Amino acid sequence: WSSFSPSISFSFRSLSTTLPAPMFSRNNFSVWGILKKCIGLELSKITMPIVFNEPLSFLQRITEYMEHTYLINKACSLSDSIERMQAVAAFAVSAVASQWDRTGKPFNPLLGETYELTREDHGYRLISEQVSHHPPISAFHAESLVGDFVFHGSIYPKLKFWGKSVEAEPKGTITLELLKHGEVYTWTNPFCCVHNVILGKLWIEQYGTVEILNHSTGDKCVLNFKPCGMFGKELHRVEGYIQDKSKNKHCVIYGKWTECMWSVDPQTYEANKKAEKKGDSKKPKSQPDGADNDDADDMPEVQETVAMIPGSTLLWRISSRPQHSAKMYNFTNFAMSLNELEPGMQDRLAPTDCRLRPDIRAMENGDMDEASREKARLEEKQRLARKDRSKDEEEWSTRWFQSGTNPYTSSQDWLYTGGYFDRNYSELPVIY
Secondary structure, three states: OOOOOOOOOOOOOHHOOOOOOOOOOOOOOOOOOHHHHOOOOOOOOOOOOHEEEEEEEHHHHHHHHHOOOOHHHHHHHHHOOOHHHHHHHHHHHHHOOOOOOOEEEEEEEOOOEEEEEEEEEOOOOEEEEEEOOOOOOOEEEEEEOOOOOEEEEEEEEEEEEEOEEHHHHHHHHEEEHHHOOOOOEOOOOEEEEEEEOOOOOOOEEEEEEEEEEEEEOEEEEEEEEEEOOOOOOOOOOEEEEEEOOOOEEEEEEEEEEEEEEEEOOHHHHHHHHHHHHHHHHHOOOOOOOOOOOOOOOOOOOOOHHHHOOOOOEEEEOOOOOOHHHHHHOOOOOOHOOOOOOOOOOOOOOOOOOOHHHHHHHHHHHHOOOHHHHHHHHHHHHHHHHHHHHHHHOOOOOOOOOOEEEOOOOOOOEEEEEEOOHHHHOOOOOOOO
């Protein structure tokens, strides 16, 4: 690890906390004309107008898993395996928390596109690559700068349109290796759904069961991301437990992925639930008011925040977003900085890095016409390159990852082959 080559890194002070231009209004655009042909179909082959995008590539969007890396560092420092699992579970929830209110679609990465990020203040560096176009697969690999952890995975976001909503199934395994403890954790992310893509206010929910397995100890954490339910009582709620390999429950984890996560012992949790039920049964039943609006699935009024059960330990709390976030695609502070090109950076970046991608840059600068033109040009260039390859019966070869088997889950995965940070980019394709 001491032989790390110097790499591009951010000094914490200089990170951007705003974008060059506010977002463009989507009010005058109808998505229905495009989507009505696609009910029940996968959306990866559909070209959407740029106004529904946000100025980041999907490779940058998955880099947002790293926003709360301090939780991985915390897991590395803990001596008890159940406590480590609590920190890893909090990290797994925090990794999808930036989806909250992010209704813009990230740009589909071009084949061979890359993104790198080194954050010395958080002690890691990351490289990602678009390794496949049909189906679209993005592979990433992050490593601690002091040899504490490796975090990697490949994501194939399957998008489906269901009439009023778009559902994303994030296929692909995520692997976290805590090297000093000799431990490996794997999980897959929950489903994500954007409601009211045709009419009404867009809103997001995540749902599904996330199982985090510690392959070394047999400990398991099961997290249930709850669907919103009839009157929105369950919106954003996450609830689950940690058990050891003998299926003894050690703690219950509860909270909201948009807010915070707590841990408490199972007996306290059950007693609290009973008391709550008793209290609820004494309250008069309230009737839902107002007629149903058939055209829009309105987001329920967000219920009171997470009620802390006495005796609980706080595992994670979300960072607040910048004041102007709503005008900036609902980006977090972390997301605001991801496309920043610092002075001198361009000379050292791989020419395939998303920061150099002209359509995203134009959109970030508020020039929608230029962004649309560039997006069309890049997609056409990619089509022609694919055509030329098939004429010559040439296979596309990935640069930094290779297809293989995840040694812990035995599932198909894309594994980092190394060498990116040696900065030898002479053989890279010209994709922009």
